[in-house]
Amino acid sequence: MSYTLNCSILLTELPLLQRAEAAKRAGFDSVEFWWPFSEAVPSDKQVDEFVASLKNAGVQLDGLNFFAGDMPAGDRGLVSWVGREAEFKANIEVVAAIAETTGCKAFNALYGNRIQDVSAQAQDELALENFVAAAQGVAGTGGRILVEPVSGTETYPLKTAAQALDVVSAVKAQGAGNIALLADFYHLAVNGDDVPAIIEAHAAEFGHIQIADAPGRGAPGTGDLPLQQWIRRSFELGYTGKISLEYKQDAATAFGWLATANTSA
Template sequence: MSYTVNCSILLTELPLLERPAAARAAGFENVEFWWPFAESVPSDAEITAFESAITSAGVQLTGLNFNAGNMPNGDRGLVSWPERSQEFRDNLDVVAGIGARLGCKGFNALYGNRTQGSTPEEQDALAVENLVLASKAVAGIGGVVLLEPVSGAELYPIKTAQQAMDVIGKVRAEGAANIGLLADFYHLSVNGDDVPAVISSFGADFGHIQIADAPGRGAPGSGELPLGEWIDSSRSRGYGGFIGLEYKTPADGAFSWLIR
């Protein structure tokens, strides 16, 4: 199984730049990250330090988020946020540059919460514009933009696979074909989506899969979700990409489920 460790939610007992090496020491060859900087355009020194942490650890960066704002404070993306749209656009070349240098192909663009001062229709139109720009920004390096339904964020409007696919359809209609669904089985199940039906209907549109168990967002086997069955079903429908490990478990037991 081609797993990739999300080093923004796992191994958090360590400083961020030490986590790729810790993932490699645990036996993994691939890692992914949320946006690891405070700003859309970090300094050259910050970018170099991040890239060096990846390459010196001997791991492959398989996924990177565009800047999604202050996630601990509740932000969930800049894509549809009018007041911060320029920050998202300023971020595009930075993300594409990191992707080009590290060979990363998957780029998650969190849609953003509903905001006061703009109508949902205005935000949705802006989101399509920005997703088209993001798709074009990474197309030259063979990149794919990912759109993710998210749970636990009341103001985030993309909660189901169908809602995400509706947006993806609009982006593709604008000529940007390199956009796909990020199927996080935890978020989909917690939001009440019928995951087997999602796999059946949209498996061909999966750009990436992430997993955590529910309830609790812990490691596989800690909850009730048939994650193995869902992964196998996705594979049978042609998904050949990585499985992102995006769950919350202390480092000392984070990967013991693999042994079992």
């Protein structure tokens, strides 16, 4: 088993462009990021600097989010956001270019919060269109779109694995097969989903796994979730990807649990 380190939620004591190098020093060869820019279409210079930080550190970018709006302000994606269609389509081109340059294969496209004064049907129809476009946009590089249930945001409509899998099925029905569930065990657990049952039914189909303990969203061992048990069972049932460390913890204590885990970084 191998881990990938999410450098948008960990190592935040450092400037973003220094985090890949810090991840390498901590023993990780693989990293992932949420969208590392403040706009959907950053400058060429910004993209080049980000890519250079990965190459100079000697780490592989294994996961990247599409632009999701103003995350600190509560935004959770543009996929279903009626009125920002052009922005999302432009972002697809940037994501595909980064995929081509880095070899990244996994791209999380957050669905988007429900917005007032627009019907849920219209938002869902746009989401389907945008997911198909995103899948087509990264297909040429062997990329895959990830659909993630999220906790902590009441207006985000995908909270369970079943809801996300319905979206995956709808996109596949449109002929875009490179899309899969992102199984974030933390989000699923705190939303009340039956994580063991989801693993039993769908582990082989998971596009990606992310972990954090609950309560608190800290490192494994800081809460009550049987994360190692869930991880082992996922691999037994056919999951073949990496495990993303996507939890909140200061750098000094973030990785101590790895010394006693039955896995390696």
